[in-house]
Amino acid sequence: MENPYLPYPVRIDEVITETEDKNLKTFKFVFLNESDETKFAYRAGQFAELSVTGKGEIPIGIASSPTEKGFVKFTVNKVGLVSSELHNMQAGDIMGIRGPLGNSYPWDVLEGKNVVIIGGGFAFTTLRSSIIHMLHPDNRAKFGDIHVFYGARTPGMLLYRDELAAWEQRDDINVHITVDSTDDPNWKYNVGLIPPLAEEKAPPGDADTYAIVCGPPIMIKFTQPVLDNLGYDHDHIIMSLENRMKCGIGMCGRCNIGKDFVCKDGPVFTLAEINTRPKEY
Amino acid sequence: MKTITIEMSQWAAGIAKLKDAYRVWSPVRENDYHVFKELNKDALPDLDFSNTRLSAKQAIYPQTQKMFEYTLDESRPDHHIMHEAPDTTGPQAVIGIRPCDAAAFLLVQKNFNTPQYKDPYWVKAYEKTTLVGLACNNPCSTCFCTSAGGGPFDEKGLDVLLVADKDQYLAKVLTDKGAKLLDAAGFKDEADAAGAQVTIDALREKADAAINSEIATDQLGAQETLTLYDAPFWEEVAFACINCGTCTYLCPTCWCFDIQDEVRGHNGVRMRNWDSCMFPLFTLHGSGHNPRDTKIHRVRQRFMHKLKYFVDKYDDGIQCTGCGRCVRACPVNIDIRNVCNQMNRFGTCPA
Known part of the structure; x- marks a missing residue:
């Protein structure tokens, strides 16, 4: 066994x-x-x-x-x-x-779709994995437009800065980098928070466009109304949850939201799924 | 399957013989209570009890259990690499387990033995265990097994059912495992099956009738999860709770655990210990955020898990066998029967 x-x-x-x-x-x-x-x-x-x-x-x-x-x-x-x-x-x-x-982002559902990635702070790790995956020559044709919104407090708090700069130069992905504030005169990207930037630059929601949102609770709280205004259905907004875990395989009993375990049934849920479960995350 | 008659005069010799082939767990008296213990060479089961203070779950799922061993000594080639702790234990028998505790293993099995993952510690221990049940001739006032999917003579999950009848046991053989155990103990006097069943049925009817409390569970599945979660009665249910965790500790169907590393010198073990949803640390994030930071959250989690989430997840009843231990032991008299009935009828017209 x-x-x-x-x-x-x-x-x-x-x-x-x-x-x-x-x-x-x-x-x-x-x-x-x-x-x-x-x-x-x-x-x-x-x-x-x-x-x-x-x-x-x-x-x-x-x-x-x-x-x-x-x-x-x-x-x-x-x-x-x-x-x-x-x-x-x-x-x-x-x-x-x-x-x-865990379950991963729903790659079977995302195939053929536009993907809008919205990340904040250090919750950008599995988003990096997703971007590298989608940009791979074997995979890029499987997706429509790819947008990335990524923000951190300062330029020095952004993860994977070299890769961000390289993606920013490409024409098969639209990268929008922002920081809350900076005194760096050479900063050539955006300054400000994620929600207004997304409001201005994210594509409108439709049946063929999915948003993946990962970030601190405060970013998620203020990004959701933006996505609502842009017309994203809640089953087209994908999120990855975190909870205290031990076993990681749905047995030790601590990470559940309702009947589902974040470790085994998640960590990825649609907002529509999250809305029907207790907010214990 | 057949029924074996065991005279009281044969009992001690049979148990002694059984210990040659099995590790034998059984209730023994400790101060004012009965507890399940692994019997040493000369000890005999003490079956003069209504129910044990703790459930029998520790026979299969120890309160603390070594998972892995390792060395941190960098001169060793395998340093910092985990090795499974060797399991040298042979078959074991649990003698005198009540039907509620045996049925609990079937519920817990849904958690530990899944199509995707198998918990090897629990699954192997359960496989090598033979459960010899003892029917309840005199249930307690806190028992409600008959409305929790079982009964004082329920055979679910058992390999043998012992029924105490005057100065003998009628041992109803339920599985091959059970037949093998009785054989190993030398219990071979076959009873007239039909006659024995008449005796057992009469005792069972009497015992069933003695269960005088019940729960209603028929609406739990139909209730809306969030509606039930937001019900106002949780505040009242949780008001007196001191989050002591006694209910989860002695519950036969509570399975939650923690995993911890412990190191002495260069030698370490990774082990798992029973844990409890009553404790704030159970869900505390590294950031300091706690999704179940109030006792209402935690009390609600315990009842919602047993009586709603489990029902929805497995569509096979509630995660409770009606043993009544939490009712008896709760220091502030929180009663799962009342909570279950409140949950079941919530939102319906009281008339």
Whole structure:
């Protein structure tokens, strides 16, 4: 009987400090056993339990894309016991990852559709995975227009800055980057919050256009009326939830919203689904 | 299947023989209460009890359990890599489990043995366990099994049902596992099946009639989740609750758990422990945000899980077998029977 709690052993290949406050680091992992990488076949929007031996596990969205081979990447905010220990670890250290877990973004539904990605702060990890996935030459033709709205407090708090700049130059994706404020005279993108930017530049909602929204609660709260005004139906607004988790497989009982587990039935739900469940997230 | 007669004079020798082949769990008296214990060599089951203080779930699902072992010693080639803790235990028998506790394993199984994932610890332990039930001739005033999908003589989930009749047990064999166990104990005196069934039926009718409380569950599935969630009665239900967690601790159908690492020197274990939805830490985010930050949230979660979410998820009744332990042990007299009935009738005209 396979043990769903057993992590695959991995080696940290690289640690990248992403943000100016040094609280967000991206960890690139390589599987110690090559065959485990095949078993870890994942879709954008899924997550994994990062297992720091001796400390515990944390559920983290997968930031790399299924189209990137030979490694997996996670961007981790330093918050508690496990993430703090992880932030102290270095390339070469051995730990574990367990997954992939959860349901992913609905790629079968999104095929042939326009996709509007709206992200804020450090909730951009599985969105990065999705963008890399969609922009891959094998996949780009499967989608209509792709819009990305991404905001952070300051330029130095944006994740994946080099990639953002590169996407911004492409003509097969419309990238709108913004920061709450900056005193950088060379800042060439937007200044201001996500909701007004989306109101101005996002395409109107229709049957063929889906919005994926991930960000801090305050951004979500003020973005929803914008999407409502733009005509997005609630079953065309896709969100990824977070809750405290342990098992990641729907057994330990803590992450439920109503009868559904965020870990197993989610973390991705449509707003229409979320509206029919208790707001316990 | 057949029925075996066990004379009281055969009992001790049979249990002793059984211990050669099985680890035997059974109720024993501890101070004022009966509890399930793994019997040592000379101990005998004490079946003179109404029900045990805690459920029998620990026989299959220990309160704390080692999942993995590892070393942090970097001179070892496998440092920081998890290894499954070896499981060396053989078959086990639970003697004298009440039908409510045996039926609870069937409900818990829905959580731990799913098409997508199997919890190997629970599934393996359940597979190697033989459940020998003891029918309730004298149910308690807090029992409501007959309206929770079971009954004092319910055979669901059992391998053998023992019925105490004067100075003997009638052992109704329900599965091959059960037949094997009785054989291992040397209990072989086959009773006249028809005659035994008449005796058992008479005792069962008497016991069924002695259950004097019931719950109504017929409307739970039809209730709108959010309407029930927002019902005003939760404030009243939760008012006296002190979030002590006793109800979840002794409930045979509560399965929630926590996973923790513990390290001593270079050696570590990852283990799991029973946890409880009554505790704020159960759902506390790293950010400090807590989606169930008030006791109303937590009390509501316990009842909604058992009586609504479970009903909707599996369409196979409620996640409660009517053992009544939480009713008896709650320090502030919160009664699941009242809560269930309130949930069931919520929104309907009182007339």
